[in-house]
Amino acid sequence: MENNNELEIINDILNGNTERFGVIAETYATQLFRVALGYMHSKEEAEDIAQEVLIKAYNSLNTFKGESKLSTWLYRITVNTCLNELNKRKRRWLFSNIDDLQDQIFDNVNQKNPEQQLITEETNLKVRKAIDKLPSKQKTAFILQRFKELSQKEISEIMEITEGAVEQLLQRGKSNLKKQLRL
Amino acid sequence: MTQNIKPNKNILDNFIDKELEIKPNPFLAAKVMEKIATQSSDYLGKSKNLETTHTLVFKLTMTLSAAAILALGVFLGSNYTYFDKYNNQSNNSLALNINDTQLENLYLYSLDE
Numbered sequence A: 001m002e003n004n005n006e007l008e009i010i011n012d013i014l015n016g017n018t019e020r021f022g023v024i025a026e027t028y029a030t031q032l033f034r035v036a037l038g039y040m041h042s043k044e045e046a047e048d049i050a051q052e053v054l055i056k057a058y059n060s061l062n063t064f065k066g067e068s069k070l071s072t073w074l075y076r077i078t079v080n081t082c083l084n085e086l087n088k089r090k091r092r093w094l095f096s097n098i099d100d101l102q103d104q105i106f107d108n109v110n111q112k113n114p115e116q117q118l119i120t121e122e123t124n125l126k127v128r129k130a131i132d133k134l135p136s137k138q139k140t141a142f143i144l145q146r147f148k149e150l151s152q153k154e155i156s157e158i159m160e161i162t163e164g165a166v167e168q169l170l171q172r173g174k175s176n177l178k179k180q181l182r183l
Numbered sequence B: 001m002t003q004n005i006k007p008n009k010n011i012l013d014n015f016i017d018k019e020l021e022i023k024p025n026p027f028l029a030a031k032v033m034e035k036i037a038t039q040s041s042d043y044l045g046k047s048k049n050l051e052t053t054h055t056l057v058f059k060l061t062m063t064l065s066a067a068a069i070l071a072l073g074v075f076l077g078s079n080y081t082y083f084d085k086y087n088n089q090s091n092n093s094l095a096l097n098i099n100d101t102q103l104e105n106l107y108l109y110s111l112d113e
Helices: A005-016 A018-040 A043-059 A068-092 A093-110 A112-132 A136-146 A152-159 A163-181 B004-009 B011-020 B028-096 B106-109
Strands: none
Touching: A005 A018, A005 A152, A018 A043, A018 A068, A018 A136, A018 B028, A043 A068, A043 B028, A068 A152, A068 B011, A112 A136, A112 B011, A136 A152, A136 A163, A152 A163, A163 B011, B004 B028
16 A cells, blocks of 8 residues: 555545444555564454554544654554553463363363374474564564564654664564574 | 474564464444444533533522622621711710821921011
8 A cells, every 4th residue: 555545545534434444454464464473373362452552543543743654653552452462461370271271181182193192282382482582573573574574764764773783683673583582 | 304494483473473373353343333332422411510510609609699799788787887886876985095106296397487
């Protein structure tokens, strides 16, 4: 979606034509879902985050000044929402760990090849934990690059840092992941 | 041996590819629009209720003010009548009660003369 077109749609919405927000929702729902998935690793939770972000964006559309791209603004809201959610989750980590364990046990029972499934689950859990353990800025840069394939310039705009800083974060993130996964 | 090492090198890529295969609910955008519509109607409902409450409070204030003004008028009117009667009846006794001990004596100014 072009920048001028986006601004036109936003003006329409602010003038009362709220149904026009459907165009924005259709365009960005999947993209925001992908970013959220990088943090949450769960379809349902990523959908909830994408939904929450779009509603937040709709409610604060009058604060969008058009200085950045709409996508940049939406990705920034998504990153902040995900980081807030993960911080909240840290407080109730014990319960979520028990839930995860239960889910895994029941999932494995339903598989045709439990041994293979267990190995895959173990590997996935290892990677998830390695990504989750990254410091938040490294994690954000890594997710935006790998899950959304955004350029360093776009990432720098979303994170409001220089491109050089993004490159550093990406390098550190990758080396941290390699260490944790012993690649 | 190499077969065991090779997949390990790609576990990160495999994981990301697998996660990217997950597709969101195709009605995600529609769900968002539905929530926004509900939210807007809730907001409109709330503002209508607020408007009704404001009108009611305004009407009540106006009625109470009018009643208060009437009561004050009646009260002042009846008090005035009573005071008038009192004046007529005990005007002299009131004059006798004036205490002039604190008044400055005029002769103090005329000592030199």
